[in-house]
Amino acid sequence: MALRHAVLAALLEGELSGYQLTKAFDLGVANFWYAQPQQLYAELTRLEKGRLIAGREVIQEARPNKRLFRLTDAGLAELEEFTAAAAKPSFIRDDLLVKVQAADHVDSEALIAQLSERAAFARAKIDLFGKMLRSMRGDHTEEEFLRHGHRIGPYLTCLRGLAFEEGNRDWCEHTIAVLRERQKAHVQH
Amino acid sequence: MALRHAVLAALLEGELSGYQLTKAFDLGVANFWYAQPQQLYAELTRLEKGRLIAGREVIQEARPNKRLFRLTDAGLAELEEFTAAAAKPSFIRDDLLVKVQAADHVDSEALIAQLSERAAFARAKIDLFGKMLRSMRGDHTEEEFLRHGHRIGPYLTCLRGLAFEEGNRDWCEHTIAVLRERQKAHVQH
DNA sequence: CCATGATAGTCATGAAAGTGACTAGTCTTA
DNA sequence: TAAGACTAGTCACTTTCATGACTATCATGG
Numbered sequence: 001m002a003l004r005h006a007v008l009a010a011l012l013e014g015e016l017s018g019y020q021l022t023k024a025f026d027l028g029v030a031n032f033w034y035a036q037p038q039q040l041y042a043e044l045t046r047l048e049k050g051r052l053i054a055g056r057e058v059i060q061e062a063r064p065n066k067r068l069f070r071l072t073d074a075g076l077a078e079l080e081e082f083t084a085a086a087a088k089p090s091f092i093r094d095d096l097l098v099k100v101q102a103a104d105h106v107d108s109e110a111l112i113a114q115l116s117e118r119a120a121f122a123r124a125k126i127d128l129f130g131k132m133l134r135s136m137r138g139d140h141t142e143e144e145f146l147r148h149g150h151r152i153g154p155y156l157t158c159l160r161g162l163a164f165e166e167g168n169r170d171w172c173e174h175t176i177a178v179l180r181e182r183q184k185a186h187v188q189h
Numbered sequence: 190m191a192l193r194h195a196v197l198a199a200l201l202e203g204e205l206s207g208y209q210l211t212k213a214f215d216l217g218v219a220n221f222w223y224a225q226p227q228q229l230y231a232e233l234t235r236l237e238k239g240r241l242i243a244g245r246e247v248i249q250e251a252r253p254n255k256r257l258f259r260l261t262d263a264g265l266a267e268l269e270e271f272t273a274a275a276a277k278p279s280f281i282r283d284d285l286l287v288k289v290q291a292a293d294h295v296d297s298e299a300l301i302a303q304l305s306e307r308a309a310f311a312r313a314k315i316d317l318f319g320k321m322l323r324s325m326r327g328d329h330t331e332e333e334f335l336r337h338g339h340r341i342g343p344y345l346t347c348l349r350g351l352a353f354e355e356g357n358r359d360w361c362e363h364t365i366a367v368l369r370e371r372q373k374a375h376v377q378h
Numbered sequence: 379c380c381a382t383g384a385t386a387g388t389c390a391t392g393a394a395a396g397t398g399a400c401t402a403g404t405c406t407t408a
Numbered sequence: 409t410a411a412g413a414c415t416a417g418t419c420a421c422t423t424t425c426a427t428g429a430c431t432a433t434c435a436t437g438g
Contacts, residue, residue, distance in 0.1 A: 002284065003424075009290040019386050027278060032286040036426065041387065064386045064433060079291055084299040087284040089216060089310050092353050094279035095191065097221040099272045100349075101198040103342035105265065110273040121278050146367045147374065153292035156367065160289075160360045164281050167352045175345055178335045185336065191394075208416050228395065230417065252404060253416045 006033035007043050008071060008079045011053060013154070017066040018044050031129065031154070031161035044069060052078055100175060108179045115179075119172035122165045129162040195222035196232050197260060197268045200242060202343070206255040207233050220318060220343075220350035233258060241267055289364060297368045304368075308361035311354045318351040 009032075010016065010024055021044070022037040023029065035043075047053045052075035055067040071079075096118055099111055136155050137145035146152055198221075199205065199213055210233070211226040212218065224232075236242045241264035244256040260268075285307055288300055325344050326334035335341055 002282070002287075005284070006287045006290075009287050012291055012294050017386075022386090027280065030280060032290050033282060034280050037387080038389085038427085039425065060385090062434065063384085066386060076294065080295050082284075083288045083291060083295040083303075087288065087303050087307065089307065090281065090283035090285065090357075091216070091219060091223050092279065092281075092349065093191070093222060095194070095271075095276040096279065097346050097349060098191075098195045098198050099276065101195075101221050101342045101346045102201055102268055102272060103345060104340050105201050105342075106269050106272040114272075114276050118276065118278065147370060151293050152367065152371075153290045153294075156292060156364050157286045157290045159363075160286060160356075161281065163356045163360060164353075167349075167356050168279075171349045171352060174348075178341065178345070181336060182341075193394095206416075211416090225396065226417075227397085227419085249415095252414085253402075255416060 003033070003035055003039060003043050004047065005079060005082045006035070007040065007047060008052065008075050008082075009153075011069060011071045011075070012079075013151075015068040015070045017058075017068050019066060028125075029128065031132070032157040047075070050074075103179065108183055112176050112179055115172045115176050119169050119176070122169035122172065125165045126162060126169065129158055129165065132158055133162070192222070192224050192228060192232050193236065194268060194271045195224070196229065196236060197241065197264050197271075198342075200258060200260045200264070201268075202340075204257040204259045206247075206257050208255060217314075218317065220321070221346040236264070239263075292368065297372055301365050301368055304361045304365050308358050308365070311358035311361065314354045315351060315358065318347055318354065321347055322351070 006025075007021065010021060016024075018037075018041050021040050025033060025035045025040060027034050044053065044055070048055055048069070051072055053069045054072050055069045057065060057067050059065050096114060099106070099114060103111060133142075133155065136158070137149065140149070145155065149155065195214075196210065199210060205213075207226075207230050210229050214222060214224045214229060216223050233242065233244070237244055237258070240261055242258045243261050244258045246254060246256050248254050285303060288295070288303060292300060322331075322344065325347070326338065329338070334344065338344065
């Protein structure tokens with residue numbers, strides 16, 4: 001029951017099609033949840049059956065027809081209930097951490113390559129999140145916006161995403177530096 | 190194929206029993222992966238069948254017998270291969286983010302309660318990670334240890350865990366402050 | 379005029395993760 | 409001296425996630 005609520009939360013933004021949702025939940029953009037198209041379409045079907053969302057067909061000329069979904073009252077109630085329930089603590093679960101855990105026993109070059117790639121990805125997302133934040137707050141300062149804006153939820157999750165990626169970037173860079181330093185030291189023996 | 194490699198990486202530390210692994214993979218301690226006992230025992234069985242680890246029974250007097258597992262050469266090779274392969278980018282997938290995404294439409298008090306709880310949890314882990322790091326590096330400074338220590342993998346993942354939890358704590362506190370501020374402003378209307 | 383790429387989705391299947399309930403002996407503490 | 413926590417693990421089951429393959433149409437660029 002996790003993707004389920006993420007979809008409901010996304011639909012708070014207004015009516016969205018499955019395809020639009022897939023864009024919002026894309027790995028490259030997602031600031032609060034990630035999922036693949038197939039999962040989303042499946043979830044939408046389930047949610048509609050449960051009457052937590054309602055869809056309507058929109059016939060289009062120039063492109064395939066689509067279905068726009070909106071939250072029902074039952075859906076909003078479900079989300080409310082979910083928010084009140086205790087959350088399980090989260091943790092990082094990342095292949096890259098497993099690899100670094102094994103750092104002393106595996107090839108450093110391969111590891112450094114992975115870390116560089118991840119750092120690059122993190123920088124790209126930092127950039128993107130920066131832009132998203134600026135566009136959400138418009139002409140206001142962050143402080144102003146958070147005080148008086150009327151949809152701060154997405155802004156706040158985006159801030160977390162930004163900090164997370166900054167953490168990733170810094171850690172990757174630091175780890176690379178450490179591994180390089182040790183390579184040098186090792187060669188000199 | 191994720192827990193699988195995490196278990197292999199954990200066994201780099203030396204022979205461990207299933208029970209010891211469950212301690213290391215516990216939500217309260219895990220600095221690089223989390224899993225439940227049942228998952229671990231199941232994974233250990235699979236890995237042993239695949240000859241990536243080997244177990245030996247240890248008969249004990251005062252407590253139940255146990256099985257100690259160690260990595261085989263095949264297991265180390267598998268881990269090596271895994272490290273060289275491309276990692277998929279990671280992302281946060283957290284109930285709490287979903288809840289904050291919906292912040293504008295749900296009860297703030299409930300949300301603040303969740304955030305406080307998470308912040309407290311984060312502080313506890315920060316403390317724990319600090320202790321773990323100190324104990325790993327012994328009398329050395331961090332710089333010294335990372336340069337010359339001979340098992341820095343766990344230290345590095347622990348550093349990431351620490352930064353992650355600091356990020357959680359800061360974000361939770363900031364978000365709480367923002368929500369409180371808005372509550373005040375709302376009441377005054 | 380053909381190859382991409384975007385829009386808009388569907389189906390089937392497998393792998394991974396999570397949950398609840400349960401056994402069984404020992405050690406500690408109120 | 410009884411209750412609860414710790415050690416050590418197992419069985420059965422469900423939910424969630426992820427993967428690959430597939431169908432259409434339209435627009436754009438070379």
